[in-house]
Amino acid sequence: MKFGVVIFPSKKLQDLANSYRKRYDPHYALIPPHLTIKNAFTATEEEATYLATQLREIANNYSPLQLKTSKYSSFHPVNNVIYMKVESTSDLESLQSEVNEKLDHEKSEYAFVPHITIGQNLSNDEHSDVYGSLRMSQFQHEEVVDRFHLLYQLENGSWTVYETFRLGKE
Amino acid sequence: MKFGVVIFPSKKLQDLANSYRKRYDPHYALIPPHLTIKNAFTATEEEATYLATQLREIANNYSPLQLKTSKYSSFHPVNNVIYMKVESTSDLESLQSEVNEKLDHEKSEYAFVPHITIGQNLSNDEHSDVYGSLRMSQFQHEEVVDRFHLLYQLENGSWTVYETFRLGKE
Numbered sequence: 001m002k003f004g005v006v007i008f009p010s011k012k013l014q015d016l017a018n019s020y021r022k023r024y025d026p027h028y029a030l031i032p033p034h035l036t037i038k039n040a041f042t043a044t045e046e047e048a049t050y051l052a053t054q055l056r057e058i059a060n061n062y063s064p065l066q067l068k069t070s071k072y073s074s075f076h077p078v079n080n081v082i083y084m085k086v087e088s089t090s091d092l093e094s095l096q097s098e099v100n101e102k103l104d105h106e107k108s109e110y111a112f113v114p115h116i117t118i119g120q121n122l123s124n125d126e127h128s129d130v131y132g133s134l135r136m137s138q139f140q141h142e143e144v145v146d147r148f149h150l151l152y153q154l155e156n157g158s159w160t161v162y163e164t165f166r167l168g169k170e
Numbered sequence: 171m172k173f174g175v176v177i178f179p180s181k182k183l184q185d186l187a188n189s190y191r192k193r194y195d196p197h198y199a200l201i202p203p204h205l206t207i208k209n210a211f212t213a214t215e216e217e218a219t220y221l222a223t224q225l226r227e228i229a230n231n232y233s234p235l236q237l238k239t240s241k242y243s244s245f246h247p248v249n250n251v252i253y254m255k256v257e258s259t260s261d262l263e264s265l266q267s268e269v270n271e272k273l274d275h276e277k278s279e280y281a282f283v284p285h286i287t288i289g290q291n292l293s294n295d296e297h298s299d300v301y302g303s304l305r306m307s308q309f310q311h312e313e314v315v316d317r318f319h320l321l322y323q324l325e326n327g328s329w330t331v332y333e334t335f336r337l338g339k340e
Contacts, residue, residue, distance in 0.1 A: 163336070
């Protein structure tokens with residue numbers, strides 16, 4: 001089955017993201033708004049216990065993280081994905097890289113661009129409409145993230161949380 | 171905001187429940203299949219930390235629980251809700267009652283009927299069709315549940331996991 005590791009931001013930021021996802025993200029009903037730490041990967045249900053142990057150890061070594069976002073961005077032309085750009089910090093990068101290396105011993109082929117998706121699978125026209133109206137908007141949002149989650153995917157494509165890991169608390 | 175406490179059963183049981191929920195449960199896209207330990211209640215985002223501390227203490231005192239289900243049942247005529255009936259055990263009952271008392275110091279007005287909803291808000295006709303075909307089916311499912319979750323509700327009605335509590339492990 002598929003597993004993934006994500007951060008759920010505060011309710012406030014999730015509600016804001018959902019106000020766009022509702023219209024522009026086909027994954028809207030499958031998972032709450034999130035910042036992906038590790039993309040979907042395959043493991044057995046039995047391996048979940050081991051994955052959780054690994055993640056618990058990693059979480060012990062981190063303090064709660066700052067999550068700052070102030071603008072929308074896009075992966076166009078690679079992908080028509082619009083997202084809230086999350087400011088990279090050395091802690092966030094190091095958490096992401098440690099989780100990826102520990103869980104499957106292979107480095108991702110993509111650079112880590114911390115983000116919260118608000119639209120995807122958009123046609124070129126839709127992308128340029130939506131991004132055109134969002135790209136100039138500025139906002140200030142800052143919060144402290146003190147946990148992340150291991151999730152698994154059900155047959156219908158939706159995600160269930162397996163376990164929460166609190167940063168530096170256990 | 172609204173919080174709730176639930177158990178997510180194994181992927182296998184969630185997939186089975188979703189095969190019915192997809193057609194018969196309007197909450198299908200809002201939350202994965204679950205066994206409710208504490209119904210939605212109101213608390214502030216700041217109180218979540220305290221709620222989690224309480225739940226962590228409770229979880230420490232329980233061993234993993236048996237979850238057995240072998241038939242479908244219904245709350246009709248009170249509610250047109252069809253569910254997988256989960257066999258009650260003294261541990262499950264005591265966990266449910268402790269969670270409810272600790273989190274809001276008031277007893278629920280309903281008796282606890284452990285269940286996993288697979289259909290709700292059905293018309294009388296739909297209820298009798300669906301339940302008519304399910305009520306005679308027997309199956310055997312047994313698993314061990316070693317965790318439960320505190321969730322909160324977003325503005326769109328969907329639920330995000332705040333924290334996982336492992337039974338007897340911390």
